[in-house]
Amino acid sequence: APNATLINALLKKRIAELDGEFTRKQVLGKTLTQKKIKDEVAGKKPSRSFYEFCDGWLPKKYKNKETLRTYKNEITKLRAYQEILDFADITFEFLSNYKSYLIDNLKNHQNTYWKTFKFMNTMILDGIKHGCLEKEANPFLVFDRGGYKDPEKECLDIDACVKLEKLLV
Numbered sequence: 001a002p003n004a005t006l007i008n009a010l011l012k013k014r015i016a017e018l019d020g021e022f023t024r025k026q027v028l029g030k031t032l033t034q035k036k037i038k039d040e041v042a043g044k045k046p047s048r049s050f051y052e053f054c055d056g057w058l059p060k061k062y063k064n065k066e067t068l069r070t071y072k073n074e075i076t077k078l079r080a081y082q083e084i085l086d087f088a089d090i091t092f093e094f095l096s097n098y099k100s101y102l103i104d105n106l107k108n109h110q111n112t113y114w115k116t117f118k119f120m121n122t123m124i125l126d127g128i129k130h131g132c133l134e135k136e137a138n139p140f141l142v143f144d145r146g147g148y149k150d151p152e153k154e155c156l157d158i159d160a161c162v163k164l165e166k167l168l169v
Contacts, residue, residue, distance in 0.1 A: 033091060035137075048132040050085045051075060054123055061126070074119045077106070087133040090124065095143045110149050117145035 001007065022037070054075055062068050078085060081101055082094075095117070102108040102116060121140045128135050156164070 033088060035088060048087055048127070050087050050090065050123070050127070051079065053087070053127055053130070053132055057123070057126060057130075071119055074116055077102075077116070078120075087124070087127055088137070090120070090139055092139050092143050095120075095139055095145075099145075110146060111151070114146050114148050117143075121145065 054071075058068060058071055062071065078098075081098055082089070099113055099117075102113040108116070117140075121138075124133070124138055124140060127133055128138060
């Protein structure tokens with residue numbers, strides 16, 4: 001092509017810009033997924049921060065102070081696992097690794113990590129409604145967070161009740 005030198009120079013410049021941006025994101029601790037790289041090259045807007053969304057949305061959605069405290073604790077746990085987290089970072093692989101972290105490192109039991117993933121799924125569904133990600137990008141469409149397991153409740157048997165009654169009379 002007559003402008004081959006110019007075209008090649010522009011391509012090299014764009015490649016250098018993208019390489020610099022990817023290096024910057026890696027230094028900041030962001031996970032680069034194939035989708036994020038494709039979106040960046042295509043010039044699509046970057047993914048929104050999951051933490052920023054939650055920090056702004058939680059006080060609007062939940063008025064109960066105890067609920068807010070609980071969900072802010074979930075965000076704190078997530079930040080300890082990954083300091084920077086965009087919606088695009090939350091993939092099946094991320095959720096699987098986070099589940100292992102919750103079980104192996106934090107010694108969370110089934111209902112605890114189920115609650116964590118229930119919260120994350122709710123925030124992702126709210127994020128979809130607010131345009132933070134596409135409906136098809138919801139990793140919970142394929143990730144099985146497990147089920148809630150009713151705890152076994154210990155009760156007094158009839159003999160223990162009779163003994164207690166005798167003590168009180």
